[in-house]
Amino acid sequence: MIEDDQPTSFEARLASLRPRSPRLQRDHLMFLAGQASVVYWPRYRTNVARPVILSVVATMAVTFLVLTATESGSRIVDQVASAATTPRVSHDRPVSPSQEDVQYRFEVGNSLGWVFSFLVGKQPDESDTAKPERNLVQLREALLKEDAQARPFKPPQDKHDAAAETESSTPGP
Amino acid sequence: MNRIGQEFLSKILDEHGPALVLYARQWCDTPEDVVQEAFVSLLRQPREVDNLVGWLYRVVRNGAINASRKASRRFRHERSAARQGEPWFECRNGQKMDAEMLVEVMEDLPIEQRETLVARLWGGLSWEEVARLTDTSSSTAHRRFQTALAVLRERFPDT
Incomplete structure (x- = not known):
C-alpha cells in the first residue's frame, strides 16, 4: 500500500496554483438543497404507494373481467340429491311404494355471485327468493301436499264392505 | 435521508468546486455544466x-466522459479553439507563467496521468481514493503520478 507521504517542494509549487473558480449556478443548487430536505419523504411515499394502488386495482379489474367473461349466465350445480316421495297411502288396496324419485339440484351460483354475496353480506341462497323449495324438507312437504290434493283421503265405510272387497279381489284356488 | 444543508453545500x-471543474476539464469543454449536474445529482440522492x-x-x-463523447460527435472541429480560450488556473502574484506552462505540459500528458495528477494534487484525494476513482491499484496510480511529475519537472524551469 502506498503511503500518503508529504508533498515535495515541486508538488507544493504546483499545488499552489489554484484552479479557476467555477461559474456554477449556486442559487439553483441552494434552492435544490432546500427543496431536497423538505420534499424527500412525500416524494418517496408517493413513489411507493402509487404502484401498489395501481397493481391492486389492476388485479381486481382483471379478476372481474375474467369471471365475467367465463362464468356469466352459468350456474354451478354443487350437488344432486334424490328424494323419494312417501308411499301413497290408501285404504282401498295396498299400493307399492312409489318409485318416483325427485332429483333436487343444489345450485350454489357462480363465482360472481359469491363475490357479490361477500360484498353485500348475504349468501346467494338468501338472496334468491324465487325458489323457496330448495330446502329438502320443504321439498318433501310440497310433494306430499301435492299428492294429497291429487288423491283425497277416503275413509273406509264398513268392515263388511272391506272384507267383501278383499275376498272378491282375491282369486280363488 | 439526504441531509445536505445549504451551509454544507x-x-x-x-472547497472542491474548482478542483472538480479542473478534473472535468481534462475530458470535456463544458466542465462547469458537468459539475453542476453532479451537484444536482447529489442533492437528489435519496440517501446520504x-x-x-x-x-x-x-x-x-x-x-x-459522456460529455466528451457527445462533443466529439458534434463539434470536433470547434473543440481545440474552445479549449485554448479557457484558463485552467487563477493567475496571481506572478504565477501566470507557471499556469500557462503547466496547462501546455498537461495537455500533452496522457489522460490517465492527467486525471491522476489533478485528483491527487488539486483534489487532495488519497492514493486509495485515486485508485478507486480510476479503477486501478494504488501502486499504478502512484506510478502514473510520478511519471507525470517527472515530465513536468523536465519542462519547468528552476526546479
Missing part, C-alpha cells in the same frame, strides 16, 4: 452517500 462548493468527495469525483468523471 456551500462549503463543499468552495458514503465518501462524498470520492462520489463527486466519480460522478464528474462519468459525466465528463
Whole structure:
C-alpha cells in the first residue's frame, strides 16, 4: 500500500496554483438543497404507494373481467340429491311404494355471485327468493301436499264392505 | 435521508468546486455544466452517500466522459479553439507563467496521468481514493503520478 507521504517542494509549487473558480449556478443548487430536505419523504411515499394502488386495482379489474367473461349466465350445480316421495297411502288396496324419485339440484351460483354475496353480506341462497323449495324438507312437504290434493283421503265405510272387497279381489284356488 | 444543508453545500462548493471543474476539464469543454449536474445529482440522492468527495469525483468523471463523447460527435472541429480560450488556473502574484506552462505540459500528458495528477494534487484525494476513482491499484496510480511529475519537472524551469 502506498503511503500518503508529504508533498515535495515541486508538488507544493504546483499545488499552489489554484484552479479557476467555477461559474456554477449556486442559487439553483441552494434552492435544490432546500427543496431536497423538505420534499424527500412525500416524494418517496408517493413513489411507493402509487404502484401498489395501481397493481391492486389492476388485479381486481382483471379478476372481474375474467369471471365475467367465463362464468356469466352459468350456474354451478354443487350437488344432486334424490328424494323419494312417501308411499301413497290408501285404504282401498295396498299400493307399492312409489318409485318416483325427485332429483333436487343444489345450485350454489357462480363465482360472481359469491363475490357479490361477500360484498353485500348475504349468501346467494338468501338472496334468491324465487325458489323457496330448495330446502329438502320443504321439498318433501310440497310433494306430499301435492299428492294429497291429487288423491283425497277416503275413509273406509264398513268392515263388511272391506272384507267383501278383499275376498272378491282375491282369486280363488 | 439526504441531509445536505445549504451551509454544507456551500462549503463543499468552495472547497472542491474548482478542483472538480479542473478534473472535468481534462475530458470535456463544458466542465462547469458537468459539475453542476453532479451537484444536482447529489442533492437528489435519496440517501446520504458514503465518501462524498470520492462520489463527486466519480460522478464528474462519468459525466465528463459522456460529455466528451457527445462533443466529439458534434463539434470536433470547434473543440481545440474552445479549449485554448479557457484558463485552467487563477493567475496571481506572478504565477501566470507557471499556469500557462503547466496547462501546455498537461495537455500533452496522457489522460490517465492527467486525471491522476489533478485528483491527487488539486483534489487532495488519497492514493486509495485515486485508485478507486480510476479503477486501478494504488501502486499504478502512484506510478502514473510520478511519471507525470517527472515530465513536468523536465519542462519547468528552476526546479
